[in-house]
Amino acid sequence: QVQLVESxxxxxxxxxxLKLSCVPSASGYISGAYSLAWFRQPPGKTPQGRExxxxxxxxSQTTYYxxxxxxxxxxxxxxxxxxxxxxxxxLIPEDTGVYYCAAATFRxxxxxxxxxxxxxxxxxxxxxVSA
Numbered sequence: 191q192v193q194l195v196e197s198x199x200x201x202x203x204x205x206x207x208l209k210l211s212c213v214p215s216a217s218g219y220i221s222g223a224y225s226l227a228w229f230r231q232p233p234g235k236t237p238q239g240r241e242x243x244x245x246x247x248x249x250s251q252t253t254y255y256x257x258x259x260x261x262x263x264x265x266x267x268x269x270x271x272x273x274x275x276x277x278x279x280x281l282i283p284e285d286t287g288v289y290y291c292a293a294a295t296f297r298x299x300x301x302x303x304x305x306x307x308x309x310x311x312x313x314x315x316x317x318x319v320s321a
Contacts, residue, residue, distance in 0.1 A: 199315030212291030221269035230287040242303030
């Protein structure tokens with residue numbers, strides 16, 4: 191089964207930056223996905239509490255962002271490298287959590303900032319922002 195593998199997490203001080211990457215274990219799962227997204231699970235919340243951070247429709251390249259990250263985060267993809275990215279700038283402690291990438295490989299998701307419809311998930315990478 192194809193897996194997504196996130197990397198780039200770490201611990202930074204508020205105001206710092208991190209760039210997350212998501213690479214599938216088989217080719218085509220980024221370039222061929224209908225929708226791609228980053229979710230995060232804040233500390234103390236269950237997996238059901240994962241919140242959408244950013245999403246992109248592959249064909250139209252339409253992007254969506256959580257209000258609290260607009261202007262600070264950028265979602266992008268490099269189909270040649272089969273990689274999904276999340277550039278995170280001006281990080282704040284509230285950005286702390288485990289970040290997951292997700293892909294919808296069957297069809298576009300109706301609500302890109304909700305986890306339903308994404309059928310491929312990574313194992314997550316920890317992001318910790320200290321004040």
